[in-house]
């Protein structure tokens with residue numbers, strides 16, 4: 001303790017890199033690249049105190065470890081009242097429980113009363129499907145819980161099936177990244193390779209309750225959006241325009257209603273669209289055509305026969321033929 005007062009030189013900054021090379025943000029328990037667990041101790045000697053339970057840096061004034069929540073109170077050392085920000089820590093917000101003390105982002109516990117804290121994680125692009133805290137699209141591991149930040153581990157059956165369907169349809173993956181996220185299914189034209197699938201179909205359900213065929217269909221549909229954004233120049237070809245019409249890129253896909261549409265028994269026939277949902281917007285038209293093409297393994301003879309049985313109009317044939325023509329050109 002005495003050495004703290006004598007120290008003159010500024011303490012060296014702790015190494016903020018993981019062994020895998022990834023740059024780390026302070027106080028995130030896991031590396032987002034490799035998933036390795038990290039202990040944020042007092043390497044820079046800012047407080048000269050570490051929690052005896054978890055090893056993370058703490059203040060001697062605190063009553064609780066703000067990281068693991070353990071009681072670290074010591075008579076004559078701990079503060080007799082909640083502080084705003086003891087040396088070595090910043091003030092980010094007041095304690096959620098209203099004890100009057102200050103907490104630093106992203107402490108899970110209040111250092112003064114031990115109460116659990118909630119943080120909005122505003123700086124992140126999305127939400128971890130495992131722990132609901134903030135994650136970015138590129139992250140393989142959640143920096144908070146260490147689990148698969150993409151959520152792909154929650155839908156292995158659907159993803160295996162989709163990859164297999166693309167392969168037999170002879171569509172080479174274009175670098176898309178499938179992310180399970182709460183409350184959204186869709187693709188943003190600004191990030192054409194990011195395909196978001198609504199985690200609500202998976203999250204709280206048992207494995208046998210997950211509607212796998214629906215998830216496969218939904219994923220193929222969203223991949224259709226991603227594929228079109230990725231090959232946007234094609235939408236200006238006269239052949240494309242003749243089949244699908246003029247499409248506007250400003251359209252931000254959000255397919256919350258897709259599943260309802262699939263469940264509804266459609267009585268009105270849409271002779272010019274492959275499904276009723278396809279009639280809602282030209283980009284949905286393409287995504288649905290793409291989904292049918294992929295789930296029917298790109299077998300044109302069978303596809304066109306199926307359209308005949310469903311009494312579809314000539315333009316629907318044209319859509320499949322144009323997609324088929326374009327895909328052949330990519331090979």
Ligand SMILES: [Zn+2]
Nearest residue numbers: 018020031034
């Ligand atoms: Zn790492």
Ligand SMILES: [Zn+2]
Nearest residue numbers: 051054065068
């Ligand atoms: Zn601790």
Ligand SMILES: [Zn+2]
Nearest residue numbers: 095099110113
């Ligand atoms: Zn508190």
Ligand SMILES: [Zn+2]
Nearest residue numbers: 128131142145
């Ligand atoms: Zn997480």
Ligand SMILES: [Zn+2]
Nearest residue numbers: 253255284287
């Ligand atoms: Zn859609």
